[in-house]
Amino acid sequence: MSRLIKVLGTGCPKCQQLTALVEEVVSENQLDAKIEKVEEIADIMKYNVMTTPALVVDEQVKLKGRIPAKSELLEMLKA
Amino acid sequence: MFSWIQRMADWLVFDVFHLNPEMHLAKALNFFFYDSVKILLLLFVVVFAMGIVNSYFPIDKVRNYLSRNKLYGLEYLMASLFGVVTPFCSCSSVPLFIGFVKGGIPLGVTFAFLVTSPLVNEVAIGLFLGLFGLKTTLIYVLSGVLLGTISGSILQRLKLERHLTPWVKEVLANAQREQEAFLLEKQPFGKRLPVIWREVLDILKGVTPYVLVGIAIGGLMHGYVPDGFFERYLSKDNPFAVPVATILAVPMYSNAAGILPVVQVLVAKGVPLGTAIAFMMGVVGLSLPEAMLLKKVMTLKLIGIFFGVVTLCIIFSGYLFNFIL
Numbered sequence: 001m002s003r004l005i006k007v008l009g010t011g012c013p014k015c016q017q018l019t020a021l022v023e024e025v026v027s028e029n030q031l032d033a034k035i036e037k038v039e040e041i042a043d044i045m046k047y048n049v050m051t052t053p054a055l056v057v058d059e060q061v062k063l064k065g066r067i068p069a070k071s072e073l074l075e076m077l078k079a
Numbered sequence: 080m081f082s083w084i085q086r087m088a089d090w091l092v093f094d095v096f097h098l099n100p101e102m103h104l105a106k107a108l109n110f111f112f113y114d115s116v117k118i119l120l121l122l123f124v125v126v127f128a129m130g131i132v133n134s135y136f137p138i139d140k141v142r143n144y145l146s147r148n149k150l151y152g153l154e155y156l157m158a159s160l161f162g163v164v165t166p167f168c169s170c171s172s173v174p175l176f177i178g179f180v181k182g183g184i185p186l187g188v189t190f191a192f193l194v195t196s197p198l199v200n201e202v203a204i205g206l207f208l209g210l211f212g213l214k215t216t217l218i219y220v221l222s223g224v225l226l227g228t229i230s231g232s233i234l235q236r237l238k239l240e241r242h243l244t245p246w247v248k249e250v251l252a253n254a255q256r257e258q259e260a261f262l263l264e265k266q267p268f269g270k271r272l273p274v275i276w277r278e279v280l281d282i283l284k285g286v287t288p289y290v291l292v293g294i295a296i297g298g299l300m301h302g303y304v305p306d307g308f309f310e311r312y313l314s315k316d317n318p319f320a321v322p323v324a325t326i327l328a329v330p331m332y333s334n335a336a337g338i339l340p341v342v343q344v345l346v347a348k349g350v351p352l353g354t355a356i357a358f359m360m361g362v363v364g365l366s367l368p369e370a371m372l373l374k375k376v377m378t379l380k381l382i383g384i385f386f387g388v389v390t391l392c393i394i395f396s397g398y399l400f401n402f403i404l
Binding site for chain 1: 138139142171173174175177178179181246250273274277278281372375376
């Protein structure tokens with residue numbers, strides 16, 4: 001089943017970094033996933049995050065306010 | 080405590096490079112090596128310590144604490160103190176703002192947090208320790224906390240809710256003092272450490288180039304600008320020095336890392352400490368990029384009032400320091 005991965009962030013450098021990392025991990029591991037960027041602040045707030053960037057996998061907040069290590073990210077995207 | 084670094088710098092410049100200790104270049108180089116090593120070391124210690132605190136004290140806990148407890152006026156001080164231990168990058172200021180308002184935390188208390196958090200952060204503290212010593216660092220931290228507390232209380236009195244943008248007003252209307260469930264990370268220290276460690280390295284990697292450039296510029300000024308040079312223009316007797324320094328500083332963007340080593344030399348060459356701290360706070364605490372971000376949640380008028388009140392408080396604390404120090 002394809003996963004829906006959302007990167008929440010208002011466009012700051014760290015958010016772009018996270019998006020790039022997610023894309024990298026997904027393509028390297030050939031994960032079946034759709035990546036979406038959520039930049040509208042009102043939409044971001046629906047997930048109750050106060051620090052960006054945040055990572056949402058299948059509507060579940062997995063991470064907020066920091067950039068994970070590659071291995072950690074892979075775990076989150078796989079689990 | 081740091082004499083071994085001085086010995087190392089002396090050895091490197093005078094013995095290895097064979098430079099005459101009387102030369103400007105030798106003095107500047109010596110200063111550069113000594114300061115770089117000392118500051119980066121202190122920066123590492125402070126960033127690491129704050130990283131540990133922050134790992135156990137995430138922003139969600141702070142928000143829940145503030146919205147849950149009735150603190151009878153102390154909430155401004157609490158919010159300001161929380162601002163010290165919770166770093167956030169300026170791009171998070173809007174989500175933070177909304178998150179706080181949603182949790183039913185008064186606008187003034189939210190402002191108290193927003194003022195102190197960028198002002199007193201791990202990088203600024205580490206640099207202050209390295210450049211100015213413990214006493215000045217404590218004064219800086221204390222004044223940052225008071226600044227947040229006082230500006231927050233003033234802003235609350237002004238009843239500014241009507242100047243929020245429409246969608247934020249809607250959020251405000253639906254605000255509730257409830258405990259939002261959040262990702263509880265109950266992890267042992269051993270599991271947290273790698274995460275903290277990586278954050279520390281990231282922060283250091285980000286600021287080190289600025290620190291080195293700042294120290295290099297500081298080192299050049301140290302060697303070439305005569306003592307007392309700035310005293311002519313920026314002495315304590317000049318009543319315009321503090322407001323001019325502060326107002327010049329507001330549009331400049333926050334690189335505490337790059338600007339502090341330069342400020343230290345200014346102080347060494349005769350700029351009064353209060354004026355220098357006011358300048359620092361203007362640079363770190365308020366900036367145009369931040370104003371642009373806040374436009375999503377506040378009307379221009381509110382941003383103006385917010386910046387105005389904080390600027391006045393900074394100017395006031397600048398005068399105060401010049402007076403008491």
